[in-house]
Amino acid sequence: MSVQAGPRRRLEPDARREQILSVAVRLFGERGYAGVSATDVARGAGVARGLVNHYFGTKKDLYLEVIRVMLTVPGMAVAGLPGDDLPSRVDAITTWFLDVVSRHSRSWLAAITAGGMSGDPDVDRVIAQAIDAAAEAVLAAVWRPASPPALQAMARAYVGLAVATAREWLERGVLTRAQVHKLLSASLLTMVEQVFPDA
Amino acid sequence: MSVQAGPRRRLEPDARREQILSVAVRLFGERGYAGVSATDVARGAGVARGLVNHYFGTKKDLYLEVIRVMLTVPGMAVAGLPGDDLPSRVDAITTWFLDVVSRHSRSWLAAITAGGMSGDPDVDRVIAQAIDAAAEAVLAAVWRPASPPALQAMARAYVGLAVATAREWLERGVLTRAQVHKLLSASLLTMVEQVFPDA
């Protein structure tokens, strides 16, 4: 699609960059980091391979940009807006999380599990930031703001649980949404009531 | 170490294979999949690069063998041997899990988080098997045997929580072992008592 090797055309840098990036997002999302070469991205964009390096530098830099896009969820920063009692807020944040993940399942859930080259410091940093954002949203919804590092760590661990549970639901299809909701809300409630106060 | 380019010596296939594999485990464990080339492994073993392919085929095949080694924990299959009440068994299995992980932290914990090329079907399969083994051990210790698929899925999700929590303890160093223990045991108890019965 759109590989048409027409006569070369000049685009404004922003437009060309955006075009290449969209192709890269699609390809990396489908085949992972090692599964796609810079030549593939260039061919998909109908462009010389050197242009990819010109706009994004290293292939790893391009990949960083891609997972940054995939992990940037529109409403991830907007915390839940509950004012009721604790169980209600736990229920609300769980519903919100499952909505967001299911909507962007193919990209967010795949990228958060390091869909490519984990172990690389830069990649891990980007993923850690996304986990931090999700953990902060959860923590802000069910606990008082400005939490100590230990609580933030526990919130990150809870996000790990949420991601693993969501995978069983969306990728493996062995859990229903109701089961996932029950598991996550019950676990979060336990943590808030029994574990967090000790830290 | 042991790079000594002495006169070439013939080893029995099993010995040579074992030697190369041990070098590969060390290197891949240190620098990840993309960070080490077949030439590095060959040089580390004092051997021609072609021999690595001769014994292990593809570089990915060698990597699969490596993570299979790193994820094979001696006592992972031996389930806990508790006969007391539920809280005691939860506490015992938690202690056992933390002991195992802390002892093999550098390898097991790193490999279970897909320390290289996640997204690859074969690699994911090996990791999934390791998670299944851990989940089965946990489930067998705190629940009746022969659990339905949904419960196994929940146990895998719990392993995801355990891995994420252990990382906050062993890699980030922001949680103490006592905090990790409290979080994991409380969460598991909640799941067993409130979530599992509904499935």
Added chain:
DNA sequence: CGGCCTTGTTGGCAAGCCGTCAACAAGCCG
């Protein structure tokens, strides 16, 4: 004890990928 023969081992070949850079040309401007 010397030659042979199995087979563990080597080195090089071809293909592919990546980062870089000088050269080219598209399209605006005078």
Added chain:
DNA sequence: CGGCTTGTTGACGGCTTGCCAACAAGGCCG
């Protein structure tokens, strides 16, 4: 229409991987 800015190209060097024919280490047999 000619020049000039700059988006774009194609190729070069270096590196990696899988493969394979050739080599030789070391046991075996006469």
